[in-house]
Amino acid sequence: MNVPASAIAVRVAAAILCVFGLAVIVKELAPAIRIFPSAAALALVMQLPLVVIGFWLFRLLRPVVAPARWWSAAAVVWGMTAAVGCALLANHGLLAIWAKTRGISFASNWAAALSAPLDEEVLKVCGVVLIVLAVPLAFRGPIDGLVFGALTGLGFEAVENFIYGLNMIVQSGAADPRAAVTRSAIVRVAVTGPGSHWAMTAVAGAGIGFLAARGRRGIWPAVGLLLGAMAMHWLFDSPQPASLVIKVAVNFIAVAILYLALRRGYLARARGVLAADAAAGTVTRDEARSLLSRRSRHGALHRAPRGPERDRLSVRQQALLVHLEESVAGHVLLPPAPLSPAEQDRAA
Amino acid sequence: MRSAGSISVKSSWRLGGMLAIVVIMVVLTAGWPLVNASISDRQRLAAGGTLAIGPSRKDSARITVGDSWSLRKSQSDPQQDYELYYGGVDLSVRYVTLIGRLRPGKLWSGLGHIVRISSSSARLGVPSPIENSQGLRGITGTFTRSGRAGLATVFPGPGGTFAIEMTTLARPGARAADRAAAQLVVRSIMFPEVKR
Numbered sequence: 001m002n003v004p005a006s007a008i009a010v011r012v013a014a015a016i017l018c019v020f021g022l023a024v025i026v027k028e029l030a031p032a033i034r035i036f037p038s039a040a041a042l043a044l045v046m047q048l049p050l051v052v053i054g055f056w057l058f059r060l061l062r063p064v065v066a067p068a069r070w071w072s073a074a075a076v077v078w079g080m081t082a083a084v085g086c087a088l089l090a091n092h093g094l095l096a097i098w099a100k101t102r103g104i105s106f107a108s109n110w111a112a113a114l115s116a117p118l119d120e121e122v123l124k125v126c127g128v129v130l131i132v133l134a135v136p137l138a139f140r141g142p143i144d145g146l147v148f149g150a151l152t153g154l155g156f157e158a159v160e161n162f163i164y165g166l167n168m169i170v171q172s173g174a175a176d177p178r179a180a181v182t183r184s185a186i187v188r189v190a191v192t193g194p195g196s197h198w199a200m201t202a203v204a205g206a207g208i209g210f211l212a213a214r215g216r217r218g219i220w221p222a223v224g225l226l227l228g229a230m231a232m233h234w235l236f237d238s239p240q241p242a243s244l245v246i247k248v249a250v251n252f253i254a255v256a257i258l259y260l261a262l263r264r265g266y267l268a269r270a271r272g273v274l275a276a277d278a279a280a281g282t283v284t285r286d287e288a289r290s291l292l293s294r295r296s297r298h299g300a301l302h303r304a305p306r307g308p309e310r311d312r313l314s315v316r317q318q319a320l321l322v323h324l325e326e327s328v329a330g331h332v333l334l335p336p337a338p339l340s341p342a343e344q345d346r347a348a
Numbered sequence: 349m350r351s352a353g354s355i356s357v358k359s360s361w362r363l364g365g366m367l368a369i370v371v372i373m374v375v376l377t378a379g380w381p382l383v384n385a386s387i388s389d390r391q392r393l394a395a396g397g398t399l400a401i402g403p404s405r406k407d408s409a410r411i412t413v414g415d416s417w418s419l420r421k422s423q424s425d426p427q428q429d430y431e432l433y434y435g436g437v438d439l440s441v442r443y444v445t446l447i448g449r450l451r452p453g454k455l456w457s458g459l460g461h462i463v464r465i466s467s468s469s470a471r472l473g474v475p476s477p478i479e480n481s482q483g484l485r486g487i488t489g490t491f492t493r494s495g496r497a498g499l500a501t502v503f504p505g506p507g508g509t510f511a512i513e514m515t516t517l518a519r520p521g522a523r524a525a526d527r528a529a530a531q532l533v534v535r536s537i538m539f540p541e542v543k544r
Binding site: 006007009035086092093094096099101103105119129170 | 359382383387388391421422425428444445459462466
């Protein structure tokens with residue numbers, strides 16, 4: 001497949017920003033890792049399940065078909081490198097500005113809540129925008145933005161958790177570094193994890209999905225959802241309410257409601273497309289029934305005898321899925337080829 | 349059937365969008381640090397003023413500074429740490445949350461590791477006991493880093509849930525009076541929860 005030169009330029013720029021972010025992270029953390037190597041390794045290992053399970057789970061969130069594995073990984077890498085590295089520099093500057101201009105007591109309570117939402121939400125969602133620009137085929141609407149946003153936030157969250165683990169070593173006097181990183185990881189994965197960066201960036205990413213799918217008409221939803229993500233982040237970092245559980249619950253419920261609404265709309269449009277195709281005779285009722293579910297599609301494939309018939313069914317499923325996705329996204333496409341009499345007999 | 353391209357992006361839009369992203373990232377990443385660098389970091393402290401450190405009154409300590417002490421605002425947080433300086437001496441004060449049982453020896457070796465994060469040449473000497481005016485016991489010893497010398501001191505809090513770690517470092521050419529002033533601040537530490 002031919003990739004336009006402009007898309008290659010975007011990919012190169014994104015890669016350079018990721019390398020820059022990684023360099024900042026390494027420079028920032030290398031001294032602590034050198035002093036506490038085993039605790040740092042433990043902190044890193046404790047984030048691996050989060051990344052692996054999150055990656056698998058968030059790709060499952062996409063109805064019907066998971067996003068491309070390679071670009072899903074690219075979103076995670078952006079969150080881990082470019083977004084975190086740039087956020088370290090930006091936050092360092094803005095946090096200090098609050099302390100210098102409003103005093104250290106004000107900054108102690110409010111600087112994080114007034115800095116991180118602005119810096120981090122923008123830096124994370126920049127990765128989602130770059131994926132739209134570099135791989136427009138990966139985006140068909142807000143649900144894709146939500147999934148890529150969640151993946152970007154996941155990468156950011158994992159590296160931030162690692163950094164917090166190292167910070168906890170210092171904050172606990174380095175009396176027991178491994179206990180410090182373990183405690184930090186438990187709190188940040190099990191307690192705050194469900195309502196942290198993945199949720200915020202999923203909301204902002206859905207806005208980018210609206211913008212990508214609707215053009216100018218998507219500007220206001222995009223702005224609104226980015227502000228929503230910032231509000232979630234502000235709540236998370238603000239001194240009130242003090243209860244972490246409330247903050248996490250609010251953020252989780254917010255992203256869950258948005259996801260369910262987008263998913264419902266997507267599936268309703270998909271069922272409409274399939275009903276029309278079935279009425280036109282371009283898909284069978286069985287196909288229309290099984291196409292929306294990954295499990296049903298796999299079941300249909302496994303029921304077909306091995307060999308050419310299964311291969312043909314697999315090709316047809318892929319073709320129908322492309323048609324379905326494009327139709328749901330509102331693009332006018334040629335309908336799938338009607339079934340031959342022999343295929344209709346087999347389907348019957 | 350054809351895959352007509354999900355969301356078509358013109359090349360000019362794509363390059364413009366990429367440029368916009370790069371500009372946004374540069375503004376955030378370099379802009380805030382530049383603005384920060386243009387603002388003074390110094391806050392003069394009143395002679396005899398006290399600084400509280402810790403998340404709550406129960407888990408906190410207070411130090412009292414003398415005349416002409418200043419604070420670095422960008423590196424100070426009343427809940428966690430202060431960076432102070434006077435004449436040719438720097439004083440760091442840090443609140444430490446204890447995980448598990450209080451073991452002063454572990455805190456001392458831990459502090460020895462922490463100071464090496466900023467400079468691999470940093471070293472702590474052998475600790476000896478020290479007592480504050482409330483009769484609370486801590487440990488103190490020499491501290492050297494990059495050719496500078498000073499003292500490190502650790503005072504465990506009364507409840508065994510936190511400790512205060514202080515390090516002083518004299519710049520080359522610092523007067524003996526500067527070092528003495530720093531030691532006075534270190535010895536001024538008080539814990540509100542201790543009644544005496």
